Amino acid sequence: MNDPVAVIGAGPYGLSTAAHLRARGLPVRVFGVPMVSWREQMPAGMLLKSTPVASNIDAPQPGHTLLDYCHAVGGKRYESDWDIVPVETFSQYGLWFQERLVPDLEQVRVVAIDRRGGRFELKLDSGEQFTARAVVVASGLSGLAHLPREIAVAIPDGPSAAGPVSHSSQHHDLGRFTGRQVVVVGAGQSALESAVLLAEAGAASVRVVARGPRAVAFGAPPDRQPRLRPESPFGRAWSLYALSYHAVGFRRLPAPTRAYLVRRVLGPKGAWWLRDRFAGRVQVTQGQHISRVTVEGDGRPVMSLRGAGGRVGELAADHVLAATGYRMSVSALDFLGPELRSEVVTGAGGPWLDAGYRSSVPGLYFTGLPAAASFGPVMRFVCGTEYASPRLAQALTAAHG
Template sequence: MYDLLVVGAGPYGLSIASHAAAAGLNLRLFGRPMASWRDHMPRGMFLKSEPWASNLSDPYGRWRLDVYCAQHGLTARHAEPIPVEAFASYGLWFARHAVPEVDERMVARVASGPGGFTAVTEDGEVVHARTVALAVGVMPFVEVPQALRGLHPALVTHSSDHSDLDRFRGRDVTVIGGGQAALETAALLAEQGTRVRVLARADGLRWNDVPPPWERPWWQSVRSPHSGLGPGWRNWFYAERPGLFRHLPEPTRARIAATALGPAGAWWVRDRVEGAVELLPGHEVTAACAVPGGVRLDIVSRTGAPRTLETEHVIAATGFRARCDRLGLLSDELRGSLAALPDGSPAVGRDFESSQPGLFLAGLVTASGFGPAMRFVQGATFTASTLVGGVRSRLRGTPTSGTIPVPGGSSRAWSPAPARR
């Protein structure tokens, strides 16, 4: 019986495992390290976050991105984006140095079990643990517009389906979305000779500004401080105070989680898109169907004007939506026991424990509780230290998170788990 089972080996899972190991917990860590970054992002992409805001977390701060870069002849400077391939390699380096052995098998199912939880790996091994931390990243939560669902993957894919865009050389592709994934995907497609257009609902595309210099007059820093989510006091609050964010009224948290740091392209991709990619802002797909040679899209403008276009392939760069019902690796009983917020994401206590005692959640799935930082690597440090503290309290039989709503609208006091022996 393990103290903790960590499911997922991306930035959050690896960080949690590092903190848990340092705390002396008997744990198992399952998942392919940095899988999303290695398998679901095309070559040539860059990390949008600043290098200094992209560290995985170990308790002593020894295994930072700048340390990795210094050892491998790379640079990690303010306002200089890091290639995704380099960041994925950094994560593997972190895994070798900062965490116990990673079991690269996938966990197929997690269910309640005697004294805690039972997990079954993809090849049938059964593992028992008192607590579980789900750090499953974004892939379970892929969001595709309703109008595009049901079309064959040869015609419609999500941006996260591609680690290589070579198959689209010389073809005609329509990218749906106005965020970084859409715009950088479109830039890469155009640069390899693909005929590409971007279709976005917003009236105009948004671009992030070049970040202010790291060294600047004190009064500029006071007016607009640096933060891991961008300059400004609001972003600083989201990045540095997720524990306080949780105390905002639920409607406020939901609104911020849904709208803050909305779709926008990085400053360094703008020149690669404008003038090179056909841009159709202010349009939305209302229907789609297969036609000889590709897909016909029925679209409508913000003014209500209809239009039809045909394309060989559609890439939906339309993000991810974290919902309880998409946590498919949880048993039906366990998934059904989770209290959900109005947006469908699971409710979590102040130490990331769900309404199911002993089941902890991390990453995007907690953004409605702890704020926009949970959508980025920036949130891994706060999550890892806080979550492991909650695990230790649960194992001691003295959980500190009070009560949380359960399905049906009531509240349940969390009962202590049996003390460790």
């Protein structure tokens, strides 16, 4: 049985999974552009919300942490909870990891995957076709950008970086908004940091519209974390500790509970270090429901808002930036053939996975964001590779090695 395992995606989860599979002696082919989401879909100047220790891509052997990268290339060492990691540094760390552990990465796109006779048939955009014994979907955020319906109706052709409404993932250079009025929808780190970067890039005015009832909030700095609670990559809390280190128990919760926790835990809130940069530079409208967004004849978007007591107002801008996150949908993974997608059992907003990250389709595995519905919100973060990759590799080796 010489067919390889195909890993789709070359972000932190794809690279980590491939490294673990190779360490177990399995033939692996890995497809994708390394760290593409981090290098092209995150705004320049962004800083990671996670601490350095929570930003390690897990490897099967020592010597490949973020701090190891810092030692190898020189310059600043990111190791303290007070150190804030630039997205550019993290992207370069990912490329360094790839060059050492996944050097034969194939930077081509998988356009079609079907399953026949217990094997997977894959087609690449190069025209090559081959057979794989198993497939690991680690495609990250690609194709999963979420736009609320009340915003989406204004742009039937979809969000566009050059249009009146866009998603935050469509912008690497926010300098294009210099001198313009921008409304940012959202209240999480992506929204709040994007708003700050827009203001610092010279936007004429920046306003955050937070749709929830709570005020815009920021986390506590390291020296203000609760002392009598266990540490986790996300702070000191029993719930965060359990979700980080005992994710397998998450699978046993009822589906509605899992869906709720994935949505609510670790969000929406800004990083502690963002508070001072935000105050006085960004206007905030909170506790408002967005009824709809329309695009006027001059191309300017107008947002209709409804507040407490039924009060109605309008907000006009040059551009609406939706920092409204990502929503897992198997149907959005269009490289999976229609018949294959229909065989994937889903629940709580993602594919149902067993303890080894295998879906209801034998030989088809998911990791990263698609696994959050089964293993919890830790799968939305880089540090989740420490939990996911060794377990997936062990299970896949036992079943297909």
